[in-house]
Every structure is written in structure tokens, then in C-alpha cells.
Amino acid sequence: MNAPLIHLEKVCKTYRMGEEVVHALQDVTLDINGGLVAIMGASGSGKSTMMNVIGCLDRPSSGSYFLEGQDVSKMGHNALADIRNRTIGFVFQSFHLLSRTSAIENVELPLVYAGVSGKERKRRAEEALKRVGLGARIHHHPNQLSGGQQQRVAIARAIVSKSKLLMADEPTGNLDSRTSIEIMALFQELWREGMTIVLVTHEPDIAAFASRVVVMKDGEVLTDREQEPVVAVVPPPASRPGVMT
Amino acid sequence: MNPFQTFRVALRALLRNKMRSFLTCLGMIIGVSAVIAMVAIGEGAKARVEEAFAAMGTNLLIVMAGSSSMGGVQGGSGSQPTLTWEDLKAIQSEVSSVKYAAPQLRSNGQVMSEEQNWGTQIYGTTPEYFKIRSWAVSSGSLLTQSDGDTGAKVAVLGQTVADKLFGVGSSPVGQNIRIKNIPFTVVGVLAKKGQSAMGQDYDDALFIPVSTFGSKIQGGLKKYLSGSIMVQAATSDTARTQADVTALLRDRHRLADGIDDDFSIRNLAEIASAQQEGTKTMTSLLAAVAAVSLLVGGIGIMNIMLVSVTERTREIGLRMAIGARRYQIMAQFLVESLTLAFFGGLIGVAVGVGTATWLSSSFGWSLLIRPDVVAISVVFSALTGVIFGLYPARKASRLDPIDALRYE
Structure with missing residues (x-):
């Protein structure tokens, strides 16, 4: 299994907006195999489209996308749904938790669609919640949790299927900087445990925690470089939040 | 999932x-x-x-005498006796689509037991009547052919009459009653039948042989049947039976074409439907x-x-x-x-x-x-x-x- 986890080959994505044809992605060729990868760029740079394609939510207009060596660019709705269920975990800016539903039930959701039995679901969901540090709050509803805690529930939901790839779309966009660092620390831990994390952000502060930064502009990869990530250390409560060394 | x-x-x-x-x-x-x-x-x-309607009897026709017409006053059905006992016999024996036919003569009267009295409907009829209405006794027996032949002074009571005269739960069979002051022996009490579609109590009636009715209760012309004839059709095709009976009676009454019937037939099956x-x-x-x-x-x-x-x-x-x-x-x-x-x-x-x-x-x-x-x-x-x-x-x-x- 030498095939990289993600292999994009001359991927193009075009949209038609009325008369105009928008080239959201133009001949993007990219390999991702492990790492905490930050995709950066201004709005309209194509980073969201990139995220959708990598996350199998959207298919490229042309070019190929191999996920675990499998060409997913020509797959149908159901096959893509199954791949998302098994291989990819999602974390969104606005958490996307089901309201009036307990944390554990939210985390169980991907397992429900995977057909895992109830008892096994509970066990794994509890384990995932413990992993993100919410072992004591498994029966809380989202409105009883802080923003950071809600995002932790979402991360638990993304890792509960033991998927290899975690897609995070502006995961810290709705959080204060102190909580952002907490979340990034969690991502770094998961990365060091072997998960591949692709995170879309427009904040350089956040990208600094990544091991690799891909900058997009006008649908093309502008720069792509590995870097030594800043270690996310949560400052003690007394100090000013958001200070990084 | x-x-x-x-x-x-x-x-x-x-x-x-x-x-x-x-x-x-x-x-x-x-x-x-x-x-x-x-x-x-x-x-x-x-x-x-x-x-x-089922309580009334199935496939039932009622033949009634014609109306009298005196000086422009039309008396209504049954006001003039046109049906004869011979007509009844003819209906019974000559029409194949008729299963049973029975006379029904009716009078109001006061009935007395030892203790009580009760005003009710008194019917004179024959044993076929109970078959037509599929009415059985709850105790005692029905009227028999020989009761009719001998003009026996026997009566079969409806449940309501039995209750009124002898009290609820009593056994009136064998007891004596007086109908219009004439002594009769109770031979049977009928099973409870309930109400008609119009709310009339079927059980508020008593039945005596038609011959006894003619001689003791009503009197009048012996040749004519001063009541109605209940006819049960042999099949559910009551319209055919109605036509057969009409043809027979028109023939017997010698009615030429174009002259109205001097009798009328009510088809209860049709009313029911x-x-x-x-x-x-x-x-x-x-x-x-x-x-x-x-x-x-x-x-x-x-x-x-x-x-x-x-x-x-x-x-x-x-x-x-x-x-x-x-x-x-x-x-x-x-x-x-x-x-x-x-x-x-x-x-x-x-x-x-x-x-x-x-x-x-x-x-x-x-x-x-x-x-x-x-x-x-x-x-x-x-x-x-x-x-x-x-x-x-x-x-x-x-x-x-x-x-x-x-x-x-």
C-alpha cells in the first residue's frame, strides 16, 4: 500500500453562474499522505471547493481523485456516501450538532449509518468523547455546552468511525483564541497518533500549528510547503489568551 | 441502517x-x-x-282490500272488503311463487287476567302466520290447525302482553284470560321481537285462531276477509310474487284491463331496500x-x-x-x-x-x-x-x- 491517502491529478472544477463560468479549481495536482495540512487562501481562492472535493462531497469536473488508491472522481452518490462514512470525518465552523440531542447521540450518528449495533455504538461514542476530554458530559445537550465543548463533540463524531482522514472547515472560526488553541492542540494530538488532518483556514495563526501549508489563489496551488509546527500549548488561565511563543 | x-x-x-x-x-x-x-x-x-325489517319477516308482501268510494269520498286501503277467504286459498294453492299466506285480522280490545287488564291489539290468524314472521314461542305452543278448525278459545300472547297481565317472569301458559269478556286459555307466549322500524312494539299483541276471531271478536260478513293477507314469497324475487298475486286477484275479481286494482299490495322488501x-x-x-x-x-x-x-x-x-x-x-x-x-x-x-x-x-x-x-x-x-x-x-x-x- 504505497498509494498516498489523497492523490489529486489535474483536478478542475468549474461552476456555471448564469452566463459566467467560474473556474474554482484549475489543474490542481496534490498528494497528501499524513500530516496536519492547512489549506489557506482568500475567499474565492478555491480552498472551499478543494475541501469539498477532498471530502467527497463534490466531484471534480475533470481530472482524477484517488482516495486510498481508489478513484472516487467517477463514483455515484451512494458510493460516495459510503466512503464519507467510512474514511472521512468532518468538523465544521458552526459545529453542526443536532440540537436537543445529547452529545453521545450526536457522536453515535456516523455509526448509525454504518450499521453498527446499539451497544457497540455507545461504547465507541463514549470512548471518542473521553478521547476529546468530554467523558463527564456525554449526556449534555449542545445548548448546555460551550462553543469549545461543542466543537469537541463534533471532533469526537469525526473520529468515532476511526476514519483515516479528518476534514476541518474553519474549525476555530466561531471560537475565541484560547479555545482555538485548545482545539488545535487536540488536532495536533490526533495527528501525532497517525490521523491525516486537512484543515481549511484563512488565519495564519491557526495555519502556524500545521505541519504543511498549502496556499491557494484563483483555483491554483500558489505555494505548498512543509513547516515545523508551532506546538499548541494552552496558556494558563491567568495569562492573556491568544499569546503564542 | x-x-x-x-x-x-x-x-x-x-x-x-x-x-x-x-x-x-x-x-x-x-x-x-x-x-x-x-x-x-x-x-x-x-x-x-x-x-x-327482519323482525317483520323476510320477503314479505301484505295484500290489503281495496278502498271504498262513495260519492267521491275515498275510504283508503281496506275500507271496503274485497278480499275473500277464497282469495286466500287461491293465493295459498295456485301461486307457485308464494311460500306461505296467512290472514291477519285485527281489532283493539281490552284483555283481562285475574289481577290485571291491558288494552292491546288482538289478531286473528292461522299457524302459517308465525312461520312467515319466523316467530317462535318462548314457552307453551303456537296456534295449531285444529285450534282453527274447532274455533278453540285459545290465545298466544306477545311478551309485552304477558308481562302486563301476569307480571315479568311469570308463566302464563295454562292460565285463563278474558278478551272482550270472553274467556280464553293461554297456550303460549311468544319470544321477544322488539320494535318495528317505526317504533311500534311487536310484542304488544296477542293472537287467536282466525275462526274464533270471526265468531267471537269481530263478526261481520263471513264471505269476506275483513283484514289483510300476509304473503311470504318463495324467493327473494318479491316483485315477481307481487305480479303473480296481482294477476291472480285481478282474474278472480274479474277486473277488465284499464280498471284499477280493488286491492293493494305492499312490498315490504322494497320498502326495506x-x-x-x-x-x-x-x-x-x-x-x-x-x-x-x-x-x-x-x-x-x-x-x-x-x-x-x-x-x-x-x-x-x-x-x-x-x-x-x-x-x-x-x-x-x-x-x-x-x-x-x-x-x-x-x-x-x-x-x-x-x-x-x-x-x-x-x-x-x-x-x-x-x-x-x-x-x-x-x-x-x-x-x-x-x-x-x-x-x-x-x-x-x-x-x-x-x-x-x-x-x-
């Missing part, structure tokens, strides 16, 4: 919005309870009519009203489901992102609308049965709750849920996950 899990997901979604779910159900509840209550009452009325037609029309009318209310309930469900799909667009997007297939989304929303409609239907049945029971007890209407109607209403309401849930569910399943996730 198995159907049970789909059901649980749907149920949980519904319970998240209890008030709205209940209000949506309300449409179905009202619809189904209307169906159940209306059909129960309609069927009750129908059953009552059927019962009343007309009555049933009436209640049937009523029932289908009620069913139509109920169907409309089910339709309205269904539209209510569709409305709420559409709102729900829009409101939960982000949830749908998320479910798709984490691996729900399109049909699973569709199934979830379909099951939600099905559940709403089904439980609405179940509650509707309970409310409908309650309402019908309450109406029948407070207005004295008869009631018939047919299990098949209950089953059909529940199935229909579930079906309504599926049909009206289809469009919203399809709409949900066709959402693009990217757009759905970004929906504000």
Missing part, C-alpha cells in the same frame, strides 16, 4: 418538537375520528333498520366528508414536513456528509410523516370510538363499530402520511450536501 433504527431516528426527531408533532397529528385525529364516529352511527342506523338505500346514501355522504377531512389532514402533514425539511436543511446536510445515503434521508422523512399519520390515526380511532359511544348514549342512537372500518381508517391514515410525505421527503433527499451544510 435497518428499518427499526430508521423508525427510532424519526421518532426522536418528532419528539424533539412535541407540540408541532401533536398539532400535525391533530388534523389526522380529527379526520379519522370523524370517519369512525360517522360510520359507526351510520352503520348503527342501517343495522337497526335491517333488524326491524329503499330504507337501506337511504342509510347507504347517508353513510357514503358521511364517508365523503370524512375523506375530505383526511385529505385536509394529509395536506397539513405535507405542510409541516416541508417546513421541517427547510428548517432542518443543515441537519440533512450533516447527515449526508457523515454518510447517509439519499434513500436513508428520504426514508427518515417518510417514516416521520408516516409515524405522524399513523399515530394520528390511532388516536383518531380512540377519539372516534369515544365520540360515537358518547353520542349514542346521550341521544339514544344505535351504534355499530365495524373492525374493518377501524382497520381501514388506520391503514388509510398511514397511507395518507406516506403519500403526502413523499414530496417533502424527496425534496430532502435531493438536497446537495454542500448547499445544505451552508444553509442559513
Whole structure:
């Protein structure tokens, strides 16, 4: 299994907006195999489209996308749904938790669609919640949790299927900087445990925690470089939040 | 994901919005309870009519004498004796489509026992009469042929008369009574028959041999039969029997073509079926009203489901992102609308049965709750849920996950 986890080959994505044809992605060729990868760029740079394609939510207009060596660019709705269920975990800016539903039930959701039995679901969901540090709050509803805690529930939901790839779309966009660092620390831990994390952000502060930064502009990869990530250390409560060394 | 899990997901979604779910159900509840209550009452009325006519006797015709016409005053049916005892015999023996025929002579009179007296209908008739009306005794025996031949002073009492004269639960057989002051022996008490369609008490009557009736009670012309003839047709084709009897009597009375009948025949089977037609029309009318209310309930469900799909667009997007297939989304929303409609239907049945029971007890209407109607209403309401849930569910399943996730 030498095939990289993600292999994009001359991927193009075009949209038609009325008369105009928008080239959201133009001949993007990219390999991702492990790492905490930050995709950066201004709005309209194509980073969201990139995220959708990598996350199998959207298919490229042309070019190929191999996920675990499998060409997913020509797959149908159901096959893509199954791949998302098994291989990819999602974390969104606005958490996307089901309201009036307990944390554990939210985390169980991907397992429900995977057909895992109830008892096994509970066990794994509890384990995932413990992993993100919410072992004591498994029966809380989202409105009883802080923003950071809600995002932790979402991360638990993304890792509960033991998927290899975690897609995070502006995961810290709705959080204060102190909580952002907490979340990034969690991502770094998961990365060091072997998960591949692709995170879309427009904040350089956040990208600094990544091991690799891909900058997009006008649908093309502008720069792509590995870097030594800043270690996310949560400052003690007394100090000013958001200070990084 | 198995159907049970789909059901649980749907149920949980519904319970998240209890008030709205209940209000949506309300449409179905009202619809189904209307169906159940209306059909129960309609069927009750129908059953009552059927019962009343069955008590009368099946395939029954009543032949009545003609009307007198003196100086332009028309006396009405039976006012002039035109039927003879010979006519009765001819009907009995010459018409093949007649099973039984019996005379029915009637008089009002006071009847006395040792302790009590009671004014009732006194009928003179023959043993065939009880066969025509399929009326049996609860104790003692019926009138016999020899009672008629000998003009015996024996009487068979209706249940009401027996109760009035001798008290409830007594055994009047063998006791003496006086009818118009003439002593008679009670030989039998008839089984309880109930009321006619018009509310007349069949059991408030007593029967004596027709020969005794002629000699002791009524008197009058011996040649003529001063009452009516009850005829039971051999088959349910009562119209044919009616035509046969009419032809026979016209022939016997020597009526030329173009002259009106000097008798009349009432076809009770036809009256019964007309009555049933009436209640049937009523029932289908009620069913139509109920169907409309089910339709309205269904539209209510569709409305709420559409709102729900829009409101939960982000949830749908998320479910798709984490691996729900399109049909699973569709199934979830379909099951939600099905559940709403089904439980609405179940509650509707309970409310409908309650309402019908309450109406029948407070207005004295008869009631018939047919299990098949209950089953059909529940199935229909579930079906309504599926049909009206289809469009919203399809709409949900066709959402693009990217757009759905970004929906504000």
C-alpha cells in the first residue's frame, strides 16, 4: 500500500453562474499522505471547493481523485456516501450538532449509518468523547455546552468511525483564541497518533500549528510547503489568551 | 441502517418538537375520528333498520282490500272488503311463487287476567302466520290447525302482553284470560321481537285462531276477509310474487284491463331496500366528508414536513456528509410523516370510538363499530402520511450536501 491517502491529478472544477463560468479549481495536482495540512487562501481562492472535493462531497469536473488508491472522481452518490462514512470525518465552523440531542447521540450518528449495533455504538461514542476530554458530559445537550465543548463533540463524531482522514472547515472560526488553541492542540494530538488532518483556514495563526501549508489563489496551488509546527500549548488561565511563543 | 433504527431516528426527531408533532397529528385525529364516529352511527342506523325489517319477516308482501268510494269520498286501503277467504286459498294453492299466506285480522280490545287488564291489539290468524314472521314461542305452543278448525278459545300472547297481565317472569301458559269478556286459555307466549322500524312494539299483541276471531271478536260478513293477507314469497324475487298475486286477484275479481286494482299490495322488501338505500346514501355522504377531512389532514402533514425539511436543511446536510445515503434521508422523512399519520390515526380511532359511544348514549342512537372500518381508517391514515410525505421527503433527499451544510 504505497498509494498516498489523497492523490489529486489535474483536478478542475468549474461552476456555471448564469452566463459566467467560474473556474474554482484549475489543474490542481496534490498528494497528501499524513500530516496536519492547512489549506489557506482568500475567499474565492478555491480552498472551499478543494475541501469539498477532498471530502467527497463534490466531484471534480475533470481530472482524477484517488482516495486510498481508489478513484472516487467517477463514483455515484451512494458510493460516495459510503466512503464519507467510512474514511472521512468532518468538523465544521458552526459545529453542526443536532440540537436537543445529547452529545453521545450526536457522536453515535456516523455509526448509525454504518450499521453498527446499539451497544457497540455507545461504547465507541463514549470512548471518542473521553478521547476529546468530554467523558463527564456525554449526556449534555449542545445548548448546555460551550462553543469549545461543542466543537469537541463534533471532533469526537469525526473520529468515532476511526476514519483515516479528518476534514476541518474553519474549525476555530466561531471560537475565541484560547479555545482555538485548545482545539488545535487536540488536532495536533490526533495527528501525532497517525490521523491525516486537512484543515481549511484563512488565519495564519491557526495555519502556524500545521505541519504543511498549502496556499491557494484563483483555483491554483500558489505555494505548498512543509513547516515545523508551532506546538499548541494552552496558556494558563491567568495569562492573556491568544499569546503564542 | 435497518428499518427499526430508521423508525427510532424519526421518532426522536418528532419528539424533539412535541407540540408541532401533536398539532400535525391533530388534523389526522380529527379526520379519522370523524370517519369512525360517522360510520359507526351510520352503520348503527342501517343495522337497526335491517333488524326491524327482519323482525317483520323476510320477503314479505301484505295484500290489503281495496278502498271504498262513495260519492267521491275515498275510504283508503281496506275500507271496503274485497278480499275473500277464497282469495286466500287461491293465493295459498295456485301461486307457485308464494311460500306461505296467512290472514291477519285485527281489532283493539281490552284483555283481562285475574289481577290485571291491558288494552292491546288482538289478531286473528292461522299457524302459517308465525312461520312467515319466523316467530317462535318462548314457552307453551303456537296456534295449531285444529285450534282453527274447532274455533278453540285459545290465545298466544306477545311478551309485552304477558308481562302486563301476569307480571315479568311469570308463566302464563295454562292460565285463563278474558278478551272482550270472553274467556280464553293461554297456550303460549311468544319470544321477544322488539320494535318495528317505526317504533311500534311487536310484542304488544296477542293472537287467536282466525275462526274464533270471526265468531267471537269481530263478526261481520263471513264471505269476506275483513283484514289483510300476509304473503311470504318463495324467493327473494318479491316483485315477481307481487305480479303473480296481482294477476291472480285481478282474474278472480274479474277486473277488465284499464280498471284499477280493488286491492293493494305492499312490498315490504322494497320498502326495506329503499330504507337501506337511504342509510347507504347517508353513510357514503358521511364517508365523503370524512375523506375530505383526511385529505385536509394529509395536506397539513405535507405542510409541516416541508417546513421541517427547510428548517432542518443543515441537519440533512450533516447527515449526508457523515454518510447517509439519499434513500436513508428520504426514508427518515417518510417514516416521520408516516409515524405522524399513523399515530394520528390511532388516536383518531380512540377519539372516534369515544365520540360515537358518547353520542349514542346521550341521544339514544344505535351504534355499530365495524373492525374493518377501524382497520381501514388506520391503514388509510398511514397511507395518507406516506403519500403526502413523499414530496417533502424527496425534496430532502435531493438536497446537495454542500448547499445544505451552508444553509442559513
